[in-house]
Amino acid sequence: MDNNRYMELFAEESKEHIQVLNDNILELEVDTNNMEAVNEIFRAAHTLKGMAGTLGLNLITDITHNMENILDDIRNQKKEVTSHLIDILLECTDTLDVLIQDVIEFGREGDRDVTDLLTKLKDPISSPIDTETKQEYEKAMKLDQYQLSVIKAGVEQGLTPYWIEIKLQPTCLLRAARAYMVFQAAESFGEIIKSVPHVQDIEEEKFEDTFYILLLAKGDQAEIQSKLESISEIDYVRIKKAEYSVEAPKEIKDAKNKIEEKQQQKSDGSNHRQVRSIRVDIERLDLLMNLVSELIIIKNTMEDLSSNNTDAGMIENMEYLSRVANELHDAVMKVRMVPIEMVFNRFPRVVRDLAKNTNKRIKLNIVGADTEVDRTIIDEIGDPLIHLLRNAIDHGIELPEERLNMGKEPEGTVDLIAYHDGNNVVIEVRDDGRGINYQNIVDSAVRKGLIAKDKANQLDEKDIIDLMFQPGFSTAKSVSDISGRGVGMDVVKTKIEAMGGLIEVETELGKGTRFIVRLPLTLSIIQALLVEVSNEIFAIPLSSVQEIIDIPLSQVKILRGEEVIPYRGSLIPLVRLERELGVEGDDKSRDEVITLVVIKKGEKLSGLTIGNLIGQQEIVIKSLGKYLSDIKIISGATILGDGRVALILDINRIV
């Protein structure tokens, strides 16, 4: 495979490995005995090392190699998993991530200084277990029940267990081969019970130059010594008689069993989950989606053209075409659907770091990570969600002491929940923190001149929440590293609305806050209501349409200069679309009855006047492009059956 191809592969796969590293390091932090996690980390680091090595990426190779050493020590219980060690591993992962970014962007590693990290990495291993004493050996090489019983049986038969330390010469090139010869030679005396590192790792040369074997041998120590020393390229061989109390401590046994059980479960699980899948370049999927979009436009055109046709065959086939096109659209959309996990899986790390920085204790609960959403949303939703999480941790969750004083658990909980709701996907960020203090928000808004002081008292809760989403609003008293930089909730709101979504807030003082983000399932093809206003056709996303009603003109009332209409027992505002669009309406005011589209924006309803109703249609959303990107009330455009362009109204901006 040529280098370019390999580089592409590296770019594609390395991200996954980084994710695996992150996930499993965090898992290991929770359960320091989780050997499966250690193995996963090892595998990821090892694969990265392999790929980086092939591409001549020395820094990455160096770091991953040293990570492997640490992990190996953990595996062989030569090293304990401490929080310091977790920090080092996470730092490695971050550094690797940065290096990989460089590689992807510039085709090579930047000249970053990683010596600090490498020293840190090497430090824990520069003090390997003092191999001189027998106790240390044993500590490093705990035996399981089975091995102990083998030794016990062996001793009863007159065999002797020896710990043998073999150091190869530093110049030795084929270490695995030498080790193999040592194993061969040793086995001529008896049975090798255990080796440190593990035999497999030795075979793969995953050791420096020293390894240990526990040999249950018949025969004399000196004889073994001389036989082993006769192998070339060996620095020294040290043999000690090993003494084992045959009863292994119970807890070790239990822990070991547990781990094995877990591994068993894991491997069982993964066997079941084996899905047959292929990797597809996202651009190809986008192309496919575009083609489907084209097809739907043509289908709409055909429907238009054939609407006057009375030929039964034509009508029948038109319906067939329409059905197939819709099914194809659904199918392609499904292909583009990915679990929201793709975004969520980097959050445990983010939350952990934030908690550490703010000295708070936080538990993150993720629910519904398998909820599927369109790829386009995956790409866009990450930053707003991170901001909401930061907000929850920085402003919401209190410090542990504070929480204890309030009678709460010292550990705060942040829930990240995703689920489908009709044609929407809903993502909630909840915290059980201090809740939003309305007064603080009002005070801050007055101070920043976002509202006039005398108006401040008339605000209801909804208005106050809206203030929070104003540009330039930030309640943090001091600007912290995490949130409170003033680029805040307004950006979140803008971004979510740009995706055709909505954000709502529920809060209770002292109890917590809940941000609810509602997004459409897909961003490219939607059901829309087509309406005509002063001879132009506009599309209104069906998801924001509550109902279409005709009301007699006499029902329109004017309150304080604003038009309102009664609707299902309450009053709702009347919005004149022609006025919002700045076009002169065909004078409809003389009509006795007006047609209204009742629009819902979250909980709020409004009546939108339209000229004529044209009908419902599946439309393909197209961008207006960079030149017209700042027209607020239009969110995009679509191509109608006759080839004309219809603008899509951004309902959130109109009502």
Next chain:
Amino acid sequence: MEKKSNLGDKQFISFILGEENFGLDVMIVESVERMSSITPVPKTPNYVLGVTNIRGDIIPVVNLRKRFDMDDKEYDDDTRIVICNFDGYRIGLVVDLVKDVITVSEENIQASEDILKDRKNDFISEIIDLDGNYILALDLIKTLDLGE
């Protein structure tokens, strides 16, 4: 008019607007289209006619006559939309008539700022001398007010 193409040569699309000849660097011209139905877009400057559908893409269309405060002219068989693609923008310009693609050597191109001093002529970047006919090359960023 046969001219050998040299390294210093530049190519322009020349078009007519009212009485004057204008030019656009061929590098930014994507295609030349016949007039088609245009959907007006609210809340845009008066010279933005709206958007049109060019083979499935939505393209904003600008009326250059309005932009240059010239009188309106009915669209006819010669009216064209010149689709330009530059700096991430795709914009169509309505012109009276597209004439030709011209190749000019460097010595026949002069920077406009040395010649036209009035600020209202800022949007002209270069003046091309084509055998005594002068062609005004447009700076689209300035013409369409795209600068920040």
